[in-house]
Each structure stands twice: as structure tokens, then as C-alpha cells.
Amino acid sequence: MAEYDTVAIVGVGLIGGSIGLALREHELAREVVGIGRRESSLEAAREVGAFDRGTTDLADGVDGAEIVVVCTPVDLIADVVAQVAAACPPQAVITDAGSTKAMVVAAADEAVAGRAKGPRFVGSHPLAGDDRSGPQFARANLFVGRTVVITPTDATHADAIAKIGNFWQSLGAKVVPMTPAAHDAALAATSHLPHLVAAVLAAATPEDLLPLAASGWRDTTRVAGGDPELWRPIFAENRAQVCHALDHFGATLEAARDALQRGDDDRLLEILQQAKSRKAMRDALGD
Amino acid sequence: MAEYDTVAIVGVGLIGGSIGLALREHELAREVVGIGRRESSLEAAREVGAFDRGTTDLADGVDGAEIVVVCTPVDLIADVVAQVAAACPPQAVITDAGSTKAMVVAAADEAVAGRAKGPRFVGSHPLAGDDRSGPQFARANLFVGRTVVITPTDATHADAIAKIGNFWQSLGAKVVPMTPAAHDAALAATSHLPHLVAAVLAAATPEDLLPLAASGWRDTTRVAGGDPELWRPIFAENRAQVCHALDHFGATLEAARDALQRGDDDRLLEILQQAKSRKAMRDALGD
Numbered sequence: 063m064a065e066y067d068t069v070a071i072v073g074v075g076l077i078g079g080s081i082g083l084a085l086r087e088h089e090l091a092r093e094v095v096g097i098g099r100r101e102s103s104l105e106a107a108r109e110v111g112a113f114d115r116g117t118t119d120l121a122d123g124v125d126g127a128e129i130v131v132v133c134t135p136v137d138l139i140a141d142v143v144a145q146v147a148a149a150c151p152p153q154a155v156i157t158d159a160g161s162t163k164a165m166v167v168a169a170a171d172e173a174v175a176g177r178a179k180g181p182r183f184v185g186s187h188p189l190a191g192d193d194r195s196g197p198q199f200a201r202a203n204l205f206v207g208r209t210v211v212i213t214p215t216d217a218t219h220a221d222a223i224a225k226i227g228n229f230w231q232s233l234g235a236k237v238v239p240m241t242p243a244a245h246d247a248a249l250a251a252t253s254h255l256p257h258l259v260a261a262v263l264a265a266a267t268p269e270d271l272l273p274l275a276a277s278g279w280r281d282t283t284r285v286a287g288g289d290p291e292l293w294r295p296i297f298a299e300n301r302a303q304v305c306h307a308l309d310h311f312g313a314t315l316e317a318a319r320d321a322l323q324r325g326d327d328d329r330l331l332e333i334l335q336q337a338k339s340r341k342a343m344r345d346a347l348g349d
Numbered sequence: 350m351a352e353y354d355t356v357a358i359v360g361v362g363l364i365g366g367s368i369g370l371a372l373r374e375h376e377l378a379r380e381v382v383g384i385g386r387r388e389s390s391l392e393a394a395r396e397v398g399a400f401d402r403g404t405t406d407l408a409d410g411v412d413g414a415e416i417v418v419v420c421t422p423v424d425l426i427a428d429v430v431a432q433v434a435a436a437c438p439p440q441a442v443i444t445d446a447g448s449t450k451a452m453v454v455a456a457a458d459e460a461v462a463g464r465a466k467g468p469r470f471v472g473s474h475p476l477a478g479d480d481r482s483g484p485q486f487a488r489a490n491l492f493v494g495r496t497v498v499i500t501p502t503d504a505t506h507a508d509a510i511a512k513i514g515n516f517w518q519s520l521g522a523k524v525v526p527m528t529p530a531a532h533d534a535a536l537a538a539t540s541h542l543p544h545l546v547a548a549v550l551a552a553a554t555p556e557d558l559l560p561l562a563a564s565g566w567r568d569t570t571r572v573a574g575g576d577p578e579l580w581r582p583i584f585a586e587n588r589a590q591v592c593h594a595l596d597h598f599g600a601t602l603e604a605a606r607d608a609l610q611r612g613d614d615d616r617l618l619e620i621l622q623q624a625k626s627r628k629a630m631r632d633a634l635g636d
Contacts, residue, residue, distance in 0.1 A: 189563035209561065238560075251554055252562040256569040258605060259550055261624035266601040267538055272631045273525070274496065275539040276476035280631065281571040282543040287628040290621035298614050308606050314553040318545060319595050327585050334577035337548035341574040344559045344567065 065232060066091040070127040070150075072120065072142055074098055074107035076192055077159045078133030079200030082112035084233045087202040097123035107197035121149035129155055129229060130181075136160040137295035140169030143183060152179040157186045157226045161249065162299040163213045163242035171217045182222035185213040185242060187249070188235060193287040206234035207349045211249075213242040250303035255311055257293060258304065261286040352519060357382040357414040357437075359407065359429055361394035363479060364446045365420030366487030369399035371520045374489040384410035394484035408436035416516060417468075419445040424582035427456030430470060439466040444473045444513045448536065449586040450500045450529035458504045469509035472500040472529060474536070475522060480574040493521035494636045498536075500529040537590035542598055544580060545591065548573040 069085055071078040074096040085091045096113030097120055098104035104116040117123045124130050124146050132142050139158045146156055156174070160166045167185040174183045190208040192199055210230040214223045227237045240248070264283040267275060297304055314333065321329035356372055358365040361383040372378045383400030384407055385391035391403040404410045411417050411433050419429050426445045433443055443461070447453045454472040461470045477495040479486055497517040501510045514524045527535070551570040554562065584591055601620065608616035 189561065191564065193568075208563070211561070248558050248561045252558050252566050256550060256566045258609075259546060259602070260569045261621050262602045262605050263543060263546055263598060264624035264627045265620050266598045267627055269627070269630060271535050271539050272627065273634055274476065274498070274535045275631050276495070277478065278547075278572045279539050279543045281480075281568055282547045283624070283628060284568040285565045286621075286624040287632075288625070290618055290625055293621055294614055294618045297609055297617055298612075301609055301612070305606065305610050308602075308609070311550060311553045312602070312606075315546070315549045315595075315599070318549050319592065319599075322545075322584055322588055322595070323592050325585075325588070327581055330584055331577055331581045333552050334548050334573075334580055337551035337570070337573040338575070338577055340551045340554055340556070340559065341570060343556060344562050345574075347560055 064089055064092045066229075067128040068093045068095060068126050070095040070097060070124045070130045071113065071133060072097045072123070072130065072146065073133035074104065074112050074197055075133060076195050076197065076199050077188065077190070077204075078131065079107050079110060079112040079197035080190075080202065080204035081131055081133070081233065082107070083110065083200050083202040084205060086111065086114070088232070090232055095123045095127065107200070110197055110200055112197055112200055120145055124150040124154070126151060127154050129157070129225070132156065132158040135292050135295055136162050136166060136299055139166045140173065143170040144173035147174045147177065147181055147183070150181050152177070152181055154181040155222045155225045156181055156183045157229070159186055159188055161187060161253065161296045163187060163245045165299045167213055167215060167242040171215055175217060182219045184218050184222045184226045186226060186230065187211045187213070187245065188230065189253075193285050195289045195292060203234065205230065208235050209238055210235040211238050211240050211245050213240055213245050215242065246300050247303050247306075250300055250307040251310070254296060254300055254304045255307040257285050257288070258297070258308065259311065260284065351376055351379045353378040353516075354415040355380045355382060355413050357384060357411045357417045358400065358420060359384045359410070359417065359433065360420035361385055361391065361399050361403075361484055362420060363482050363484065363486050364475065364477070364491075365418065366394050366397060366399040366484035367477075367489065367491035368418055368420070368520065369394070370397065370487055370489040371492060373398065373401070375519070377519055382410045382414065394487070397484055397487055399484055399487055407432055411437040411441070413438060414441050416512070417441055417443045419443065422579050422582055423447040423449050423453060423586055426453045427460065430457040431460035434461045434464065434468055434470070437468050439464070439468055441468040442509045442512045443468055443470045444516070446473055446475055448474060448540065448583045450474060450532045452586045454500055454502060454529040458502060462504060469506045471505050471509045471513045473513060473517065474498045474500070474532060475517065476540075480572050482576045482579060490521065492517065495522050496525055497522040498525050498527050498532050500527055500532050502529065533587050533590050534593075537587055537594040538597070541583060541587055541591045542594040544572050544575070545584070545595065546598065547571065
């Protein structure tokens with residue numbers, strides 16, 4: 063017997079599509095429903111087998127769902143959660159997959175608040191992805207060994223935390239609970255800042271020098287190939303924390319520039335060594 | 350019949366080892382001689398089959414060589430070229446594989462100058478590599494489809510340019526001639542700056558947040574896993590150009606920070622779009 067009855071996925075791109083593929087591959091759900099805004103966006107997800115049933119009608123899609131995962135761009139999540147909450151069964155648990163949490167979770171909590179019988183909501187952020195977007199890059203093992211941060215608040219029901227924690231674990235992920243604010247501060251440093259730095263580096267490289275950009279440049283700027291429209295709202299929703307992380311980065315960058323200009327190569331070496339040490343520490347943590 | 354008689358490689362690490370493997374795999378040289386400073390450093394290269402004969406005696410190793418490739422860290426190249434020039438046959442052609450060219454080539458030109466009969470020198474920089482160093486990561490196809498910049502000067506003999514150009518092409522590379530100064534300005538932007546930015550990003554990431562650093566962080570900081578001792582002299586030898594590239598990067602970074610803080614998300618989107626466009630242009634050039 064499948065672990066879940068109906069799981070509805072709103073937004074079947076790389077993340078939503080991978081959730082669907084994983085659920086279907088391991089027969090974890092009786093039915094996976096894929097919900098898209100347009101028939102055209104559902105079509106690519108249907109081709110890779112990301113769901114059992116596809117629909118562009120959100121209310122119809124979440125009717126009868128046990129779990130609803132909202133995988134839209136972050137600026138749409140709160141509205142979609144409100145629509146889902148109004149249409150899904152009261153015993154359903156809703157989560158999301160957004161890269162920012164404070165604004166999303168506050169709005170989603172408000173959308174489900176006052177509904178004594180539910181549904182319940184708890185925020186999620188799977189730390190998995192790619193510079194490529196779209197269901198054609200979805201894969202069933204995307205979450206295996208990856209971390210998913212879940213972000214309960216004082217308003218979150220314990221049942222919802224347990225259910226969504228188990229859900230991600232059933233897809234192979236490690237689950238780490240954090241407050242939405244702590245999540246946003248951490249991810250500003252580990253994800254949003256690297257994205258911004260990579261984008262600035264790529265944008266600042268003169269076109270005529272691109273033939274001389276080899277694997278170092280390509281690795282360092284890889285994430286800048288991601289969809290700008292998906293990243294714009296991430297930066298907008300985590301503005302203050304990204305600015306803070308950027309200032310911390312800027313101070314170290316200034317120290318490196320100063321050492322370089324003054325010929326203080328020992329200081330520069332220290333920064334390179336600290337960087338290599340951080341890389342080794344991260345690598346030691348595994349995938 | 351092999352294309353070359355004896356090819357001597359001084360410094361048999363990732364680059365030197367890969368040259369040796371490529372020469373041997375395609376039977377391009379009658380004999381490949383590997384020259385190391387210590388027996389221990391030769392041993393790992395011997396194990397992967399990077400040369401036919403290994404020696405720690407430089408004069409013995411280059412005696413009879415048709416081509417000598419100096420693959421030491423950049424701060425040692427000029428001295429090694431002088432030693433090679435004093436010991437190799439006058440008809441030999443010497444090149445190197447250093448990541449900076451202006452200081453190296455000026456010193457190397459001086460080392461071979463006044464030797465009317467030769468040997469000849471022309472600088473090279475294969476744009477191939479890895480964040481890993483050491484002959485254990487060497488591979489015969491490292492240069493296939495990659496660009497090698499060669500940096501002739503007014504002092505360079507035409508024969509040497511042709512011979513070294515053909516040499517890299519025989520390993521599968523595309524050869525691009527540039528002046529040493531133009532090379533250093535370009536590579537400051539496309540290689541040295543990305544390395545510095547990646548290192549600063551890794552160094553500035555708080556240790557306790559590393560468990561939340563996923564694939565985006567790991568890609569963006571990948572090169573910072575490289576050997577700090579190899580990179581220290583690269584920055585030292587290209588100080589002014591790296592500072593210049595850093596200032597250009599800093600101006601774009603400041604524009605991004607300003608847009609982020611002011612809530613000018615359209616401006617931020619422009620930077621993200623320009624970055625994606627640069628990535629697409631680079632990808633279109635192939636490997």
C-alpha cells in the first residue's frame with residue numbers, strides 16, 4: 063500500500079517534477095496530481111512522467127489531496143497557498159519548496175490561520191537544484207542525501223511538522239528544522255550571495271574575453287546560467303539578509319584587494335588557505 | 350615514426366603529467382623524460398605512466414631534448430628556463446605552462462638571449478586544469494579542444510613559434526597567439542579574478558553554515574579548493590592586472606548591492622540577465 067493517498071504538486075518544474083518522479087518511482091502515493099498554470103507547462107512534465115493526472119484547475123487538483131506541495135516561484139507561493147487552503151480537504155497538509163522563508167511562511171501561516179479544522183501549513187526548502195530549470199531536467203533522485211530545511215513557527219501544528227518531515231525523508235532527504243528568519247540569514251550566505259557574486263562575475267566579464275574563459279570561470283559562474291526571473295523574487299524577498307551577507311563578503315574582498323595591492327602575499331595566502339579549509343570542511347560533510 | 354625525438358618535461362604534476370600521458374598515448378615522441386625536484390614527486394608520475402624515463406638531474410634530463418616544457422609553479426619558471434638553456438642542445442625549443450606570462454617571458458627571453466645558436470624560447474599557457482593538483486589527476490585528453498595561448502615577443506624566433514604551436518596542436522589544443530601583456534590582462538579577468546572571488550566567498554562563509562551550503566555554493570567556490578601555494582605566485586606576478594579586474598568587478602558588485610538595497614529589482618534583473626547572456630555566449634563557444 064502506498065504511504066500517501068493523493069499528493070498534489072502545484073508547479074511542475076525541476077523541483078515539482080522531481081518530487082513527482084520520486085513519488086512515482088517508489089510508489090509512495092496512490093495518485094500524484096500535477097497542477098500547472100498552462101496546459102503547455104504541464105505537457106513537458108507529463109512527457110517525463112512526473113504525475114499520474116495533470117490539470118490547470120487548482121481547486122480541482124487539490125480536491126482530495128493528503129499533501130499539497132507548492133513549487134511555484136517564491137513570489138507566488140503565498141497566494142497559491144491561500145488558494146490551496148480554500149479548496150483542499152481540511153485534513154490536508156500544505157508545504158512549499160521556496161528558497162526564501164520569512165515572508166512566504168508569514169503569509170502562508172496567515173492564509174491558513176483561523177481555519178480551526180485545517181488545512182495545516184509548514185514551510186520547506188529543499189537544498190537541491192540546478193542552474194537548469196524545467197521538468198525536462200527533473201530526476202527521481204534529486205533529493206537523495208540532500209538537506210531539506212523545514213521552517214515551523216509558533217503557529218505550526220506538530221502533526222504537520224511530522225508529516226512533512228516524513229514526506230521529505232521518504233524522498234531520501236535529510237530534514238533540518240530552522241526558524242524562517244534563521245533559514246533566510248543562513249541561505250543568504252550559502253546560496254543567495256554565491257548566486258549574486260557569480261552573476262556579477264559573469265556580467266562583468268568583457269564579451270571579447272569569453273574565448274579565454276576556461277573551466278575555472280565556467281565553474282565559478284555556473285549558477286549565473288539560472289533563470290533570472292526565478293532569482294529576482296528570491297533577492298527581493300531576502301533583501302536585508304543578502305545585503306548583510308554581501309557586506310561581510312565585501313569586507314573580506316577588500317582585505318584581499320588591499321593585500322594584493324600592498325604586496326602582502328602572506329595575507330593573501332592566508333585567505334586562500336582559509337578558503338581551501340572551508341572547502342575541505344564542506345566536502346567532509348558529504349553530498 | 351614519432352613526430353618528436355626527446356621531449357623533456359620539468360615538473361610532472363597535473364599539467365606536466367598530462368602532457369607526458371598525451372605524448373605517450375599517441376606515440377608522438379621517441380622518448381618522454383620526466384624531471385622532478387625530488388624522487389618522491391617523480392614516483393606518483395611514474396605510477397600513472399607519465400614518462401619513459403624519470404630523473405631529478407635537470408641537466409641530464411634535458412640533454413638531447415628536442416622540446417623542453419617547463420611546468421613548475423610560475424615563480425620558478427624563469428630560473429628553470431635559465432638552467433635548461435644552459436644544459437639543453439642549442440637546437441632545442443623551450444616552452445612553459447605558466448598561468449602568468451609578462452614576468453616569466455621577459456626573464457626567460459633574457460635567459461636565452463645572447464645565445465646566437467639557441468636554444469629558443471616561447472611562452473605558453475594551456476587553459477586547462479582543475480582544482481586538483483598532482484600527477485594522479487593527469488589525463489591524456491586534458492588538452493583536447495582546449496585553448497593554449499602562446500606568447501611570442503619581438504625576441505622570439507619564428508621557428509620556435511611554429512614548433513611550439515604544432516606541439517600543442519598535436520596534443521589536441523587550439524593555439525591562440527597573444528602578447529604576454531595582453532594575455533595577463535585577459536587572464537586576470539577570466540581566471541585570476543574568478544579564483545580570487547571564489548576564494549573570498551569560501552573564506553567568508555561562516556563554518557557553522559557549511560551544512561547549508563549546497564551545489565550552488567560548491568560550484569561557485571570549486572576553484573578555491575586549488576593549491577594556495579600554486580596561486581600565491583600567480584597573483585604576485587599579475588598584481589596590477591588582477592587589481593584592475595577586481596575594481597571592474599567591484600563596480601558591478603556595488604551596482605548590484607545598490608539596486609538590491611534600493612529595491613530597484615529591474616536593475617538587479619538586468620545584471621542577472623546580462624550574466625545569463627554571457628554564460629550562453631561562452632557555452633556557444635564549446636569546450
